[in-house]
Amino acid sequence: MADIRYTKTHEYLRRDGAAFYLGITDHAQNQLGDITFVEAPEVGASVAAGKSCCTVESVKAVAEVYAPVPLKITGFNTRLEDSPELVNKDAMGEGWLLSVELDNPADFESLLDQSAYYALEK
């Protein structure tokens, strides 16, 4: 069972050992429709909580992806350069957007757990 936390603005953070991966939720990709482009972020940048760290475009919409907690961007899912549709196919898995380091790893626990997030979707 993956260790995943969510935001009200439909981002998720996945913890995999010491690493963290940021993406948009399955609900979010479903709302946006076909993802056509993910803007590569500035790797190495520090981003404050609630600030944009990445932009996702669908055929019809442009959506900002917000940092759930203060973090530093350490990498980008380069497979999205040629296959942005991975976000639609597997938003919570292979369609992750960024690898990040949390300024304070304990912040992870302050985010919504799955049941709290699902309750929001209703």
Place this chain on the structure above:
Amino acid sequence: MNLGGTIRRTALYERHVALEARMGEFAGFEMPMWYEGIKAEHLAVRSGVGLFDLSHMGEIYIEGREAFDLVQWLTCNDLRRIGDGQCQYTLFPTPQGGVVDDLIAYQINPEHYMLVVNASNIEKDYNWILQHNRFDCVVNDRSDDYSLVAVQGPKTDELLAAFGLKNIASQSAFTFRNTKVDGRRITVAGTGYTGERGFELIVANDDALWLWDRLMEIGQPLGVVPVGLGARDTLRLEMAYSLYGHELSDDISVLEANLAWTVRWGPDFLGKDVLLRQRDEGVKRIVTGLVVDDKVGAPRNSAPVLNSAGEQIGYVTSGSHSPSLERGIALALIDVNYSKLGEPLQVEIRGKAAPCKVCETPFYSRKK
């Protein structure tokens, strides 16, 4: 809208819900934006066949001894170029040369026309026609009586033949006929908004569910898919077809919209003097196709267009990702001095200037 904010539904609403369509408001109607996804639906129309519920579109009838004279006075194309059973893409120009709406005029006979108009403009168009009706004919808005299902894509003929329209393959674009299938009356028009072989089928509202269900069922072996307004927009944009509220408005002249091909200078029509003057003097700005050089996302509506020095020379009227070209494309209203093919320009994408070029339209050519 005339119903004071009430959202309206077409006769096929329950089918869209059953198909789990993403619904959205368009022109006062709750319409399907997409079902499986815009890209899949778009590509299905380019390579197979798709069904569109376009029942929100308007049908206005003009009937009487001088019906021809009224329609010709209000439209800039030459109505004499079509005969009975033929239809024509045309525009209602304003007296200042702008555009009230674009439409397709169907000539049942010179004393009887049906005009298919944009959903967002039904009431405005109806009032426009009434206001200028100094002719011996009557005008009826019958938009609420009819449903319209478009069948578009290279497998259209195969689907419609199986449906019961046996000689469909010999029916040309921009012709229409009234016929019956299973005893139900259908108007079969060789029209569309996708650039593909296709027809628009008009039936009484009571027959809409029957028509949709039959086409979905018969089309199954052909891979028919329902197509929402999202792909309708990307399909029309790849063809550089104008959309009211984007390339067409009160403030953009017919010639600025790059629709000189719809204007015939023989007949007299409202707004002709202004358009003649524009033709002779030339326009200062024109709707032009742009293709973004790199994969940097898509230009969006109203994004500034800049010259290579970074000065704004126009704005995007319609912009999107093109599923066929896998590029950002746009129609933009720009300074005519920058409208040469291949002209290097820039367009703002997410606040940054992205290199683009003036390109030929349509953006997409149908595969032979």
